Amino acid sequence: MRVRGIQKEPGRSQIEVxxxxxxxxxxxxxxxxxxxxxxxxKKLVLLMKAAGYVPNHQSMLVDGEEIGNHSEKLAIAFGLLSTPHGTPIHIIKNLRVCDDCHQVTKFISKIVERVVVVRDANRFHHFMDGVCSCGDYW
Known part of the structure; x- marks a missing residue:
């Protein structure tokens, strides 16, 4: 890819507030x-670790670079900051959600007691109370 000058599209997440x-x-x-x-x-990571979350370092490394702050994590955090408690958070992502972000979103939905809906390149994911509608098939 480098020799041919081909670049992959960066992961991008959008939220409307x-x-x-x-x-x-x-x-x-x-x-x-x-x-x-x-x-x-950072606060969410502390709460998730206390609830049993273990980061999946394999999916957090791309080209040797740690990418712990994926776009959907940033968008969800912004949604939590910008919307009233109880309001569902709707995210649109241009790529497939990685395994770690999928796990993180399940934990977040349980910890903050919010519904999070993520539309990725393959399907809708409806996270509620620590469970995803895709049955972890993502």
């Missing part, structure tokens, strides 16, 4: 609320 579409890219630092978003992600 108050009529405005917010787009996140892996390791994104351009959003005006990125400091609060990263703080929310």
């Amino acid at each position: 108050n009529g405005v579409v917010h787009t996140f890219i892996s390791e994104d630092k351009s959003h005006p609320a990125i400091g609060k978003i990263h703080l929310t992600v």
Whole structure:
């Protein structure tokens, strides 16, 4: 791919809040609320680890680079910050959700008691109370 100059499309997640579409890219630092978003992600990771979450490091490494802050994690954190408790969070992702993000979203849905719907390149995932509608077939 490098020899031919081919680049893969970066993972991108979108969430609409108050009529405005917010787009996140892996390791994104351009959003005006990125400091609060990263703080929310860190808090969620602590809560998830206390609940039994173990990161899947195999799916977090791409080309030797750690990508722990995938776009959907940033979008979900922004949704938690920007919407009232109990409101479902709807994310649209241009690529398939990785195994770790799928696991993380299940934990988040249980911990924060919110429904999270993610439309990835293959299907809709409806996360509620720690379970995904795809039956982990994702």
